[in-house]
Amino acid sequence: MFECLTKINWKKVGLFASGTLFGTAGIKALASDDAKKLYTNCTAAVLRAKETVMNTVTTVQENAEDIYEGAKQINEERAEAKAAAEFAEEAEEETTEEVMDYKAGDTFFNR
Numbered sequence: 001m002f003e004c005l006t007k008i009n010w011k012k013v014g015l016f017a018s019g020t021l022f023g024t025a026g027i028k029a030l031a032s033d034d035a036k037k038l039y040t041n042c043t044a045a046v047l048r049a050k051e052t053v054m055n056t057v058t059t060v061q062e063n064a065e066d067i068y069e070g071a072k073q074i075n076e077e078r079a080e081a082k083a084a085a086e087f088a089e090e091a092e093e094e095t096t097e098e099v100m101d102y103k104a105g106d107t108f109f110n111r
Helices: 010-030 033-103
Strands: none
16 A cells, blocks of 8 residues: 555655745735835836936937938038039030130121
């Protein structure tokens, strides 16, 4: 009758019993009022950190928008200056051609 008890691996039984005991004690500790107070304080700290991060993100986004608008303005001004320079260059070429034609004896009215 006691032979079946000798075949039981008591180390495994002991590990199972201690795991069950620690698990039960852990659940009770996690569900205690002190633990709930700790969870509440930690959650409040995380929410404060989130608010700080979101404020920083908003500031960075606003600065990025300002930089983007400034860059667009610079590119528009460069494009306008380039177009004005090309127009002035074309007008100068036309004037030079007319002067060259006049010097060759060809007038505007003789064309």
